[in-house]
Amino acid sequence: MSQKILLVDDERMITEVLEAYLRKDGFEVVTSDNGVDALRKADSVKPDLIVLDLMLPDISGEDICRLLRKESDVPILMLTAKSGEEEKISGIMMGADDYVTKPFSPREVIVRIQAILRRSKRAAPAVQTNQLSFNNHELVIDLYKKEVAAHGNSISVTPIEYRLLSNMAKNPGRVYSRMDLLDKIQEDGFAYEGYERSIDTHIKNLRKKIECDAREPKYILTVFGMGYKFGGAPDAENAAF
Template structure:
């Protein structure tokens, strides 16, 4: 399957030239010339890598990188006219995987993209990409972070998805509210809620995946202890 690259730069000539080089190498390409559109496309199109210019007309590249890192680990290659050491360090600290200063060679960008993607594939844990329950009634795609119920896609907040996916990885395991709070905050995810706020997120989650929220079969309450995932895993699922 073609890997998709999202090019984010307000200089049309740069994105057009990079697009031509990337298409020649077999990549799929999406383009954006501003920050708001880039964030929308990153969410909708799930690119495999983002080439991100730091100087955009509406939102800085640093801010876009920070917002993306709240919900995604998509590789980011930053482009900038700033060549100072501090700028390069700040880019990496923000979460970028690589940093290139302008002017640059399009061939170099293509080579760097390929190197980043190879590194990501090599570092990725070997695991089943999907979890399926109750004869494919509920399916979680752990790579795309998508969930379907009866074949229909369901929209979740990042917190709801983290709750569901972590519980679904270990059906039957009982999680206390503190356990779930810690799961939400893994990998630096910015969440400042408290234990009882978990109940509200569980309630909202049930509304989306349970036929009867008062008699749930997926997100079960274990009185005095917390919650557990009650779905029956299909045989194709990997163990975690």
């Protein structure tokens, strides 16, 4: 999918030349010649980058940049006829990612845009779901809210039960000894005074809550002589843990 550039400049010749170069390089381009329209399009179009002239007829580029930064971290490349060091520093301080002084080479602008987008892509955090789901959402564990749902119903679990279930579910198929599970319960400073065999009681209670038949579990499985493992089939959208 082509990356989208919002080009904001009231000088028609500059807009036409830059638009032609950007389209030739495979970008999708949306143009604007005033600040009010630029802010509206920034909100509706959701561009990957904004090329913003500082000298606009209604709202200054500086004010547009400030308004955008209150709502968005979209990369901004400023265009200006001002060449002083203070103007450049001011532009960067208010939130611009780079600064090009007029007159400029269109190729320079393209190269700077590509460099900003590469940096932006590297800096973007990896997307990771906050939920673990199994067997077509028959069992769902919300890692952010620390909630569990089974068979379409919200399930009330104790803090210990949640820690046991979530840790095992992050690694389906891995065998945990009772001591392993005790260690998991006590991670991050969680206080627990139980002993190894108390794990069996918590597992028994969990099975009653999440399994269709606690006598024939399919999620929390016993590995005789070793401990327990999680046997649910992860849904495709699960993050890798």
